[in-house]
Amino acid sequence: MTSNIKNNMLKLAIGMSLASSVSMLQAQDSLKQHIEKEGFKFVQQIQAPAQMTGWAGHIEQSPATVFISNDQKYYIVGTLFDAQGNNLTVDALDRYVKKSVLEDVWQSLEHATWIQDGQTSAEKIVYVFSDPNCPYCHTFWKQARPWVESGKVQLRHIIVAVIRAESKGQAATLLMAKNPQQTFNEFHRQYGQKKLIEQKTVPVHVEKTLEQNQALMDKYEFFATPVVLWKNKQGELQSVQGMPKSMKDVFE
Secondary structure (H helix, E strand, O other): HHHHHHHHHHHHHHHHHHHHHHHHHHHHHHHHHHHHHOOEEEEEEEEEOOOOEEEEEEEOOOEEEEEEEOOOOEEEEEEEEOOOEEEEOOOHHHHHHHHHHHHHHHHHHHHHOEEEEEEEOOOOEEEEEEEEEHHHHHHHHHHHHHHHOOOOOEEEEEOOOOOOHHHOOOHHHHHHHOHHHHHHHHHHHHHHHHHOOOOOOOOHHHHHHHHHHHHHHHHHHOOOOOOEEEEEOOOEEEEEEEEOOHHHHHHH
16 A cells, blocks of 8 residues: 555656756747747757856857747846856857858848849859959959850849949849840840940839848848859858959859
8 A cells, every 4th residue: 555655656746847847848848939920940958057048049040049948937148158268169169050050141131132144053052242343253253164164153142332323223123024034145145235224214123122132131230232152062151352363262
């Protein structure tokens, strides 16, 4: 009889413990969901102080760590130091978050409005922030022809208007064309010989596209064109502002 009572009490204790654990996990999930709604993207659980759960992630592609109290009353977003002043989060961010952030940046580029230049089947994708009045953008386009025309590289031109007042109307001409790729390449083939038509009235949706492209450029703190972004052989995101020193480094 005594043995049965002990067994029942043990089962009850285990059941209460499991219920408590499930309740805590549900509460953590609920708080995590709240933090996610604030814009934080969770990537990897990391070491944390007693009575807290730590996570490495990023908010708007800026690496950060968040620590959630196990009682679900508080959370802290910031850097963790030990008593000796050592930064305990920098390694975690570099190890777990850097790749995630760069993939997020790449997806942002994919979702932008761009003009395709090259075959869809090309193995290499390269993004280029380009202004119609940027001479270095034209130089890049011209020097890229061997790789593009061979079918190895596809350029994706994200059109912006940052150089001259007429850039906006000319950028609109490219985006509004029936065949943007043909119009874009024809413009560059005749570069310096024939001026690109400037749209005097830019439709709202086209103006919004240009604003979004500009905002993307600003977000990554680029201020001059061309801006070239690609992935190297290791799949790591690379970028250069201005003309690349070596086209082979970009395309091969």
